[in-house]
Amino acid sequence: xxxxxxxxxxxxxxxxxILILMVTTDIMAQKSWSLHECIDYAIAHNLPxxxxxxxxxxxxxxxxxxxxxxxxxxxxxxxxxxxxxxxxDVFGTIRRNDNLNSNIGINGxxxxxxxxxxxxxxxxxxxxxxxxxxxxxxxxRNLSVQVMESYLQVLLNRALVVxxxxxxxxxxxxxxxxEKSTAIGATAVSVVAxxxxxxxxxxxxxxxxxxxxxxxxxxxxxxxxxxxYKNLQLSDPVLExxxxxxxxxxxxxxxxxxxxxxxxxxxxxxxxxxxxxxxxKLIKSAxxxxxxxxxxxxxTYFNAFKASDTRHFFAQTKDNFAQQLAVTVSIPIFNKGxxxxxxxxxxxxxxxxxLSIENERLIQAQILDKLLLEIDENKKQYHIAVEASxxxxxxxxxxxxxxxxxxxxxxxxxxxxxxxxxxxSERIRAKYTVAFNQMMLRYQIYGTIN
Numbered sequence: 001x002x003x004x005x006x007x008x009x010x011x012x013x014x015x016x017x018i019l020i021l022m023v024t025t026d027i028m029a030q031k032s033w034s035l036h037e038c039i040d041y042a043i044a045h046n047l048p049x050x051x052x053x054x055x056x057x058x059x060x061x062x063x064x065x066x067x068x069x070x071x072x073x074x075x076x077x078x079x080x081x082x083x084x085x086x087x088x089d090v091f092g093t094i095r096r097n098d099n100l101n102s103n104i105g106i107n108g109x110x111x112x113x114x115x116x117x118x119x120x121x122x123x124x125x126x127x128x129x130x131x132x133x134x135x136x137x138x139x140x141r142n143l144s145v146q147v148m149e150s151y152l153q154v155l156l157n158r159a160l161v162v163x164x165x166x167x168x169x170x171x172x173x174x175x176x177x178x179e180k181s182t183a184i185g186a187t188a189v190s191v192v193a194x195x196x197x198x199x200x201x202x203x204x205x206x207x208x209x210x211x212x213x214x215x216x217x218x219x220x221x222x223x224x225x226x227x228x229y230k231n232l233q234l235s236d237p238v239l240e241x242x243x244x245x246x247x248x249x250x251x252x253x254x255x256x257x258x259x260x261x262x263x264x265x266x267x268x269x270x271x272x273x274x275x276x277x278x279x280x281k282l283i284k285s286a287x288x289x290x291x292x293x294x295x296x297x298x299x300t301y302f303n304a305f306k307a308s309d310t311r312h313f314f315a316q317t318k319d320n321f322a323q324q325l326a327v328t329v330s331i332p333i334f335n336k337g338x339x340x341x342x343x344x345x346x347x348x349x350x351x352x353x354x355l356s357i358e359n360e361r362l363i364q365a366q367i368l369d370k371l372l373l374e375i376d377e378n379k380k381q382y383h384i385a386v387e388a389s390x391x392x393x394x395x396x397x398x399x400x401x402x403x404x405x406x407x408x409x410x411x412x413x414x415x416x417x418x419x420x421x422x423x424x425s426e427r428i429r430a431k432y433t434v435a436f437n438q439m440m441l442r443y444q445i446y447g448t449i450n
Contacts, residue, residue, distance in 0.1 A: 032235040039144050045225040052136035059129030066122035072110035098305045105298015115285035124278040131271045137264035150220040156432040157213035164206040171199040191410045262447030269357045283342045290330040297323040371441040382430035392423040
């Protein structure tokens with residue numbers, strides 16, 4: 001009968017974490033956020049991401065304005081001025097010269113040739129708009145990584161809280177058993193005191209884990225721009241039996257090329273190279289002639305004030321009406337070598353971007369190498385942690401039996417229990433570390449967590 005009670009005591013403690021996890025999962029199932037939902041919400045409510053849409057729209061308007069530069073510009077004009085006082089003519093005669101002058105008309109101008117300047121300007125604006133859209137994808141990628149890291153940190157801290165709560169449950173049972181044993185004189189009062197002290201230590205550690213969990217939830221809510229972090233409940237897709245490895249190519253180089261393909265940073269660099277090529281064409285246009293055509297029509301009016309034969313305004317406007325057509329050719333001769341040096345600047349800029357591409361490829365390759373190494377090592381650590389946790393749990397059950405038989409003290413139980421808590425914490429941390437490594441590797445390679 002005594003052995004049966006001992007086994008029942010150990011079994012109860014072993015099932016407590018399972019029961020707590022089941023209850024917690026059931027509560028969170030009422031309203032829980034998946035990782036995909038968190039990422040989508042964060043992207044939809046991130047202000048810098050929204051700003052990139054506005055920047056892209058501004059560049060599109062620049063493109064439209066550049067395309068409209070090929071259309072003629074039409075202006076109307078009207079002006080008038082009057083002169084009072086004496087003046088001397090070419091014959092040296094000084095006399096009064098009071099008069100009123102005015103003119104009115106319409107003129108238009110169109111660029112006939114400028115080495116495709118407007119067309120290239122429109123292409124450059126479109127390229128800049130594409131760069132803003134790519135910058136948005138980079139922001140989304142960085143934000144997604146932050147959300148993934150924060151999301152798994154919440155799950156890790158929550159699992160530690162659950163594990164610590166089960167330890168408190170075990171300490172409560174141990175305290176109850178010690179109090180009953182002391183009441184009948186079977187054990188010393190010091191046993192109860194040690195049980196109470198250990199329970200308080202467990203509660204203290206529980207509060208520390210709980211604080212870290214709340215802090216991680218707050219951090220995630222801030223990344224999501226979610227207003228009510230206290231009601232942010234997460235689902236837990238990370239299961240020990242479902243740690244699916246990312247399929248690794250037999251050639252690491254192929255794996256890296258796949259990662260380069262899905263990294264928007266490289267698309268940004270490529271778009272910048274195209275923009276520099278267009279900038280070179282715009283600079284070269286300053287070396288070619290510019291031909292503009294213009295047309296105008298208008299009329300003038302003059303009133304000498306003292307002249308008796310001055311015709312009225314409408315008669316003069318009709319008689320003085322005239323039209324004008326003109327073609328203007330501007331040929332660049334010497335601009336102090338400005339265009340030559342600007343072209344040299346564009347070449348240096350292209351070299352700079354090429355080096356940036358090589359550097360980014362090196363960084364991404366190092367990230368992949370690091371992730372592959374960490375996955376391999378952390379998986380080994382996780383499997384060892386699982387074995388250590390199982391062995392420590394079995395050791396605790398033997399210590400409990402020895403305590404019931406009077407061959408072990410409460411200090412031995414606490415030591416064995418603390419070892420189990422530590423082993424279980426290491427197992428939990430290893431589990432989520434492997435999950436994060438695999439998720440990051442998948443995201444680095446394919447640009448998605450699917």
